[in-house]
Amino acid sequence: MKNTLYPIKFEPILKSKIWGGEKLKNILNKSSQVKNIGESWEISDVEGDTSIIANGELKGNSLKQLLSTFKADLIGEKNYVEFGNTFPLLIKFIDAKEDLSIQLHPNDALAAKRHNSFGKTEMWYVMQADPDAKLIVGFNQPMDSDTYNKHLEEKTLPEILNFDNVKTGDSYFIDGGRVHAIGAGVLLAEIQQTSDITYRVYDWDRVDEAGNRRELHNDLAIEAFNFNMPDNFRVSYSKDENKANLMLNCSYFTTNYLNITTPIIKSNTHDSFLIYMCVAGEITINANGFSTTLKAGETVLIPAALKTVNLITENATLLEVYV
Missing domain, CATH: 2.60.120.10 (Jelly Rolls)
Structure with a gap:
């Protein structure tokens, strides 16, 4: 390998x-x-x-x-x-x-x-x-x-x-x-x-x-069963364009919502991989000299060692996940 x-x-x-x-x-x-x-x-x-x-x-x-x-x-x-x-x-x-x-x-x-x-x-x-x-x-x-x-x-x-x-x-x-x-x-x-x-x-x-x-x-x-859970299961979040909007931060993962309408550069400041799930639109992802296209219903794993990711699109919605 x-x-x-x-x-x-x-x-x-x-x-x-x-x-x-x-x-x-x-x-x-x-x-x-x-x-x-x-x-x-x-x-x-x-x-x-x-x-x-x-x-x-x-x-x-x-x-x-x-x-x-x-x-x-x-x-x-x-x-x-x-x-x-x-x-x-x-x-x-x-x-x-x-x-x-x-x-x-x-x-x-x-x-x-x-x-x-x-x-x-x-x-x-x-x-x-x-x-x-x-x-x-x-x-x-x-x-x-x-x-x-x-x-x-x-x-x-x-x-x-x-x-x-x-x-x-x-x-x-x-x-x-x-x-x-x-x-x-x-x-x-x-x-x-x-x-x-x-x-x-x-x-x-x-x-x-x-x-x-x-x-x-x-x-x-x-x-x-845990019968004493509060009814806190609905996730509220913002949908501001071209930025990471926090959806959920729990002990097991963090998820952000990204509504991207212009090319942006994302820095991975976390000691973690990133996962991008494309839930609408289409996007090109560049990192470490490698380019891949992501369409709605596709997923990509960004290794932790890659600290800069270029997200190129005019209209895409992503879920960004890390641990």
């Missing part, structure tokens, strides 16, 4: 889902012959689903190989001390043609204890939503385990859940232990810890093509 770093794009890992649709192909131009594509994993170090580099002289190498070779030059000194040869984030685009299951994720402590894994804290940015499309996040009333279990047993769980109508630009923070689901008609970008642990608690009583229902994880889920 050559010792040159540049803006790195990866081959999308496309996941067929019972609830998936056609927007990842028709709107975000993901190439696949498979139907019902629900997720495009853009950057992944999940075991069994490691991203493969799609551009430049490192094309064909895996993210795992990249990290083990370049170490702190790829992800930053403090990140390499904390995470070693594990990339800390999983980056996705998700298309829900039908409602996803009602679910939650364990926090770090429970995930480490049960699964030898990170927990799964995540955030969503809505890229497109059909009329009356909704997200489920949290409960619509104060909640405790007895009340929750009563509704679960009686199959009236939706009665106590919070449904939000959503539109393009809406953003949500989903920390471990909070119940949630993506509703039918929503296309979104997802940023999360590197983990694929989900506890499914209700799946709308649907069956697959073979007539089988998907597995539920209610015995595992009940201990993972």
